[in-house]
Amino acid sequence: MAIFNLKKREIECKIVYYGPGRCGKTTNLESIFKTYQKQITGEMVSINTEGDRTLFFDFLPLGLGKIRGCEIRAQLYTVPGQVRYSSTRKLVLRGVDGIIFVADSFKVRREKNMLSLKDLQKNLKEYGINILKIPLVMQYNKRDLAEEGLPLMSLEMMERDLNRQLKVPSFSASAITGDGVGETLQGCMKLTLEFLQKQLKWAE
Amino acid sequence: MNIAKQIKGLIQEAEIYSSQGLYIEAKGKYENAAGLFQKNKQLENSDNMLSVISKRISALGQKIKSLNGTGANHEISMKAQNLIKQLFSFSSEEHEEAAKLEGAIALAKFGQFERALKEFFELLRHDTVRVVAAKNILRCHVALSSLDAAVAQFQKWLTSDFFNSSELKRIRLFLQDMIDKKELNITLPEIRSDDKGSNQLHEKDDPDNVLDISSIGIIFDSGPRKGSIIEYDVSFQSGNMISLIISSKEKEWVDSLSIGHKLEDVQYYSPIAMFKGSGLVSSKTEIKSGPKRGDYCLDIKIISM
Numbered sequence A: 001m002a003i004f005n006l007k008k009r010e011i012e013c014k015i016v017y018y019g020p021g022r023c024g025k026t027t028n029l030e031s032i033f034k035t036y037q038k039q040i041t042g043e044m045v046s047i048n049t050e051g052d053r054t055l056f057f058d059f060l061p062l063g064l065g066k067i068r069g070c071e072i073r074a075q076l077y078t079v080p081g082q083v084r085y086s087s088t089r090k091l092v093l094r095g096v097d098g099i100i101f102v103a104d105s106f107k108v109r110r111e112k113n114m115l116s117l118k119d120l121q122k123n124l125k126e127y128g129i130n131i132l133k134i135p136l137v138m139q140y141n142k143r144d145l146a147e148e149g150l151p152l153m154s155l156e157m158m159e160r161d162l163n164r165q166l167k168v169p170s171f172s173a174s175a176i177t178g179d180g181v182g183e184t185l186q187g188c189m190k191l192t193l194e195f196l197q198k199q200l201k202w203a204e
Numbered sequence B: 001m002n003i004a005k006q007i008k009g010l011i012q013e014a015e016i017y018s019s020q021g022l023y024i025e026a027k028g029k030y031e032n033a034a035g036l037f038q039k040n041k042q043l044e045n046s047d048n049m050l051s052v053i054s055k056r057i058s059a060l061g062q063k064i065k066s067l068n069g070t071g072a073n074h075e076i077s078m079k080a081q082n083l084i085k086q087l088f089s090f091s092s093e094e095h096e097e098a099a100k101l102e103g104a105i106a107l108a109k110f111g112q113f114e115r116a117l118k119e120f121f122e123l124l125r126h127d128t129v130r131v132v133a134a135k136n137i138l139r140c141h142v143a144l145s146s147l148d149a150a151v152a153q154f155q156k157w158l159t160s161d162f163f164n165s166s167e168l169k170r171i172r173l174f175l176q177d178m179i180d181k182k183e184l185n186i187t188l189p190e191i192r193s194d195d196k197g198s199n200q201l202h203e204k205d206d207p208d209n210v211l212d213i214s215s216i217g218i219i220f221d222s223g224p225r226k227g228s229i230i231e232y233d234v235s236f237q238s239g240n241m242i243s244l245i246i247s248s249k250e251k252e253w254v255d256s257l258s259i260g261h262k263l264e265d266v267q268y269y270s271p272i273a274m275f276k277g278s279g280l281v282s283s284k285t286e287i288k289s290g291p292k293r294g295d296y297c298l299d300i301k302i303i304s305m
């Protein structure tokens, strides 16, 4: 849950990158860490990794400046994508304000994307959150690989698979080159702040 | 399509999957490529290529196997543990022990049992959380080694006079429950009430008689929501005192409660059953820092159940 400090006029919200193993969640955070040096308010911490697989979570605190007189801070987290770390994912999801679902564009990962989205829905439900109501955006990642002739899904296909019912904003991206990474985060922050504003009525 | 070209494509795919850690997918593509070589022995250099590919396949098989073997249960750095403690606990000056407890529980959930154990042992010194800490110590022992280790720990407490009899009874109940769930044939010794203790306490106030409450439902006795019920998980309990974390969204309601206010209609949920009763608001504090900042910590004394 977002922390809203009325006296200091400060909002701190929690954004979680979710998605199947190896889809590029950690790479997204690394790209933000490199690109938004000025906004970084602390270091990026990767808690327990195995090779470059996340076992616990990555954490990156950001300061996003003032919006309507209110200081906005965001804490970015990634979850471990491997199927067997479901309980860790649930733990990291606790208190989430906004979610970025990172989908892998590889055709061979089609089913993994869908299973991960289902897992997200289930974990949210256990916290009493409806996936249709929480601020959520989609990112279709690894688009750079199309140029190398690798079999990727078309954006239309991914929309159909993952976003037919949710109908949330979606972004194509390449976390490794940084394309679309900032747009995705901005898209998610926009939804999240609008949502919090309705809930907390902080910008009268 | 030209077979040689097709194989080249498969190998290229396999290589990129492998470089991204998608080992199962990589292995699949190498297997497809190997299959094509086998069917087209006339291809240049096919025997050589086949042996290269099968080496890669078995190397990938190894990687997949070793990945399945490792888990997230190794210890991480002190600094990382501290961050977990900070990010997954709430804190306020008034409820320092509760915050420490949440932090220690988070560590245990992330598999940092050694460190969690240390924290729980420290928390034994604080009256309000010592029984919860003791239960978690037993849990950590089970996770780290075995139920026997937990039983041994309990026996140690039994022979020292660290806990009073009512505390020991609650700890015993908890451990016996864990044992029974595993269908082991162990019965822990019954705890006799120590005479000094139970004579001084009124039956009613004896924390001994209070079950572990996991959540409670409060029925509004006035205001616009009169008659409706809200439910909260108990964040910690000490005897007949339970603490709840109330979302800042309920500010209005919390404000309307004065210290000493009697909640006439409360449902207490314990692992055994639900009890109807009443409670007394004994303190309320706004949480000033940490992820729960802005929320309230409400202490309710169970007066009947």
Ligand SMILES: Nc1nc2c(ncn2[C@@H]2O[C@H](COP(=O)(O)OP(=O)(O)OP(=O)(O)O)[C@@H](O)[C@H]2O)c(=O)[nH]1
Pocket (backbone or CB within 6 Å): A019, A020, A021, A022, A023, A024, A025, A026, A027, A028, A052, A053, A054, A055, A078, A079, A080, A081, A082, A141, A142, A143, A144, A145, A173, A174, A175, A176, A177, B019, B020, B021
């Ligand atoms: N070409 C390309 N590779 C990418 C892209 N994003 C991620 N990768 C690669 O994909 C692999 C996995 O990326 P990570 O960021 O570690 O994936 P993750 O989602 O954090 O994986 P888990 O921690 O296991 O859940 C790495 O080898 C990255 O370099 C991308 O946009 N393009």
Ligand SMILES: [Mg+2]
Pocket (backbone or CB within 6 Å): A025, A026, A027, A052, A053, A054, A078, A079, A080, A081
């Ligand atoms: Mg990762």
